[in-house]
Amino acid sequence: MKNINSYRKNIRVSGQADGGYVLYWMQINRRLHYNFALEYAVAYANRIGRPLVILEGLASDYPWATARTSTFILEGMAEHAGQLRNSETVTYIPYPEQQGGSYGKLVRDLCSRAAILISDEYPVFIMRERNEKLENELSIPFHTIDSNGIIPMALSGKAPYSAFIFRQLMQKVFRECWEHPPLEYPLKGLQDHGRPDLPEAIMEKQETGLKRLESATSIADFVGGLSSLNKSIGPVDIKGTREAALERLDAFAGGDLLSYDEDRNDPDKERTSRLSPWLHIGKISAFEIVREAFAMQPGGWDIDDARPVGGKRNGFFGGHPSIESFLDEIITWRETGFHFAWHTPEYDQFDSLPSWARETLSDHSGDHREHMYTYEELAASRTHDPVWNAAQTQLREEGRIHNYLRMLWGKKVLEWTADPQAALEYLIDLNNYYAIDGRDPNSYSGIFWIFGRFDRAWGPERQIFGKIRYMSSESARKKVKLNNYLKRYSGL
Numbered sequence: 001m002k003n004i005n006s007y008r009k010n011i012r013v014s015g016q017a018d019g020g021y022v023l024y025w026m027q028i029n030r031r032l033h034y035n036f037a038l039e040y041a042v043a044y045a046n047r048i049g050r051p052l053v054i055l056e057g058l059a060s061d062y063p064w065a066t067a068r069t070s071t072f073i074l075e076g077m078a079e080h081a082g083q084l085r086n087s088e089t090v091t092y093i094p095y096p097e098q099q100g101g102s103y104g105k106l107v108r109d110l111c112s113r114a115a116i117l118i119s120d121e122y123p124v125f126i127m128r129e130r131n132e133k134l135e136n137e138l139s140i141p142f143h144t145i146d147s148n149g150i151i152p153m154a155l156s157g158k159a160p161y162s163a164f165i166f167r168q169l170m171q172k173v174f175r176e177c178w179e180h181p182p183l184e185y186p187l188k189g190l191q192d193h194g195r196p197d198l199p200e201a202i203m204e205k206q207e208t209g210l211k212r213l214e215s216a217t218s219i220a221d222f223v224g225g226l227s228s229l230n231k232s233i234g235p236v237d238i239k240g241t242r243e244a245a246l247e248r249l250d251a252f253a254g255g256d257l258l259s260y261d262e263d264r265n266d267p268d269k270e271r272t273s274r275l276s277p278w279l280h281i282g283k284i285s286a287f288e289i290v291r292e293a294f295a296m297q298p299g300g301w302d303i304d305d306a307r308p309v310g311g312k313r314n315g316f317f318g319g320h321p322s323i324e325s326f327l328d329e330i331i332t333w334r335e336t337g338f339h340f341a342w343h344t345p346e347y348d349q350f351d352s353l354p355s356w357a358r359e360t361l362s363d364h365s366g367d368h369r370e371h372m373y374t375y376e377e378l379a380a381s382r383t384h385d386p387v388w389n390a391a392q393t394q395l396r397e398e399g400r401i402h403n404y405l406r407m408l409w410g411k412k413v414l415e416w417t418a419d420p421q422a423a424l425e426y427l428i429d430l431n432n433y434y435a436i437d438g439r440d441p442n443s444y445s446g447i448f449w450i451f452g453r454f455d456r457a458w459g460p461e462r463q464i465f466g467k468i469r470y471m472s473s474e475s476a477r478k479k480v481k482l483n484n485y486l487k488r489y490s491g492l
């Protein structure tokens with residue numbers, strides 16, 4: 001039988017790795033720990049006896065580019081620069097791209113001297129397009145590795161159209177995936193294969209990159225100089241480092257995890273993990289988070305405690321209800337989105353919605369709308385609804401929204417725009433510009449869920465929504481505690 005981790009490898013260009021160095025282009029899983037792609041690159045370098053070069057860059061003009069996201073990513077790159085600057089075995093090239101852009105050229109220049117390119121497999125955003133484009137250009141071997149989650153994306157034969165479908169698969173294969181985790185620190189096993197032969201121009205770029213990451217001030221100056229970024233969406237009070245991610249994980253696992261089931265929907269309490277920003281840029285691996293959750297199981301946890309329960313939400317892990325509930329989010333819901341997008345190239349298009357959802361939305365697209373807002377009004381929290389305004393203010397100012405309110409936030413945009421297609425466009429832009437965890441497979445899971453993806457038809461049929469699940473601010477106010485939240489984000 002194939003090792004489960006062989007499903008993580010996507011050979012985009014096959015062939016013999018010859019001469020040159022092994023190039024690992026770290027595009028999204030930006031971490032040196034528990035990273036299958038880096039582990040593969042290290043093993044490859046040792047096997048062919050060639051040096052390892054790691055390229056980690058940031059384009060200046062990516063879609064929805066903001067000072068917020070760029071600062072967050074550069075902080076993480078600065079951490080890597082500090083750790084790898086003096087490494088004796090690996091060459092780290094950090095490349096924060098200057099205005100005008102030569103990131104793509106640098107990738108191609110590095111490839112022209114490499115034996116093989118190894119990179120991250122990722123189902124959405126620019127990484128998906130970049131990998132597809134490079135695959136048609138390169139003549140050296142090009143392998144992408146899926147280090148996104150616990151269950152390799154290639155294990156699902158087709159897009160799971162519900163969390164239940166994915167959960168059934170997950171329950172069948174979890175044990176095997178869990179027993180084949182990534183190595184803690186793959187660079188520890190990298191042998192010394194000498195230095196790569198890099199031209200002066202690339203060494204200069206490496207030096208400039210290291211300088212730009214030298215301190216918080218040099219990062220702020222660099223970001224301040226990029227006119228391609230939306231700077232009205234500024235940095236938030238969360239650091240894009242692995243250190244910050246691990247601190248958050250420790251605080252959550254040792255604190256709120258055991259009351260997650262009860263408190264997760266309570267915006268006043270803020271008891272969820274708040275790990276999604278770091279998960280998004282790959283600073284932390286789902287394996288680590290899940291392991292930490294198991295470690296908190298009262299009385300201990302063993303893999304034998306996990307028994308398939310036919311895709312049911314509760315009972316599979318045989319643990320505390322709060323741990324079960326958290327694992328359902330971090331494994332089932334998170335990975336349903338990754339698997340769906342991986343099998344669905346049109347994951348961000350209205351037409352990728354299930355047919356019942358498209359039909360009912362189209363039946364009701366001409367319905368009267370009592371309130372209608374422009375994108376600018378929405379972005380500035382200028383609606384009649386204080387709950388919605390508070391959620392949007394949290395998003396605008398802090399780069400996040402509490403999950404329960406995020407659902408309501410999305411549903412109201414569907415209700416208050418001219419048609420579902422416009423609502424979808426507004427939601428994608430609002431989410432991906434302002435949310436620090438935006439541009440993720442789960443951005444599309446969450447946003448398309450508003451329109452019926454991963455959901456079922458609901459009755460009674462309503463105006464505008466048709467059979468799509470409805471939510472209202474009035475019932476949210478009755479159902480969940482919002483007093484402190486409203487005070488905090490709207491002064492009410």
Ligand SMILES: Cc1cc2nc3c(=O)[nH]c(=O)nc-3n(C[C@H](O)[C@H](O)[C@H](O)COP(=O)(O)OP(=O)(O)OC[C@H]3O[C@@H](n4cnc5c(N)ncnc54)[C@H](O)[C@@H]3O)c2cc1C
Pocket residue numbers: 264272273274275276277279280329330331333334335337401402403406407410431435437438439440442443444445446447449450
């Ligand atoms: C309209 C809308 C837009 C969304 N946009 C994003 C986005 O841009 N990026 C993003 O990561 N998530 C998005 N989500 C999903 C969810 O809101 C966030 O993942 C969650 O709120 C993050 O907070 P947390 O880390 O405290 O989650 P926790 O409750 O602590 O959960 C742990 C992890 O599980 C995963 N998770 C939790 N809830 C969901 C969910 N409903 N769907 C998929 N995965 C989940 C996340 O990776 C999360 O970090 C969106 C949801 C909606 C309704």
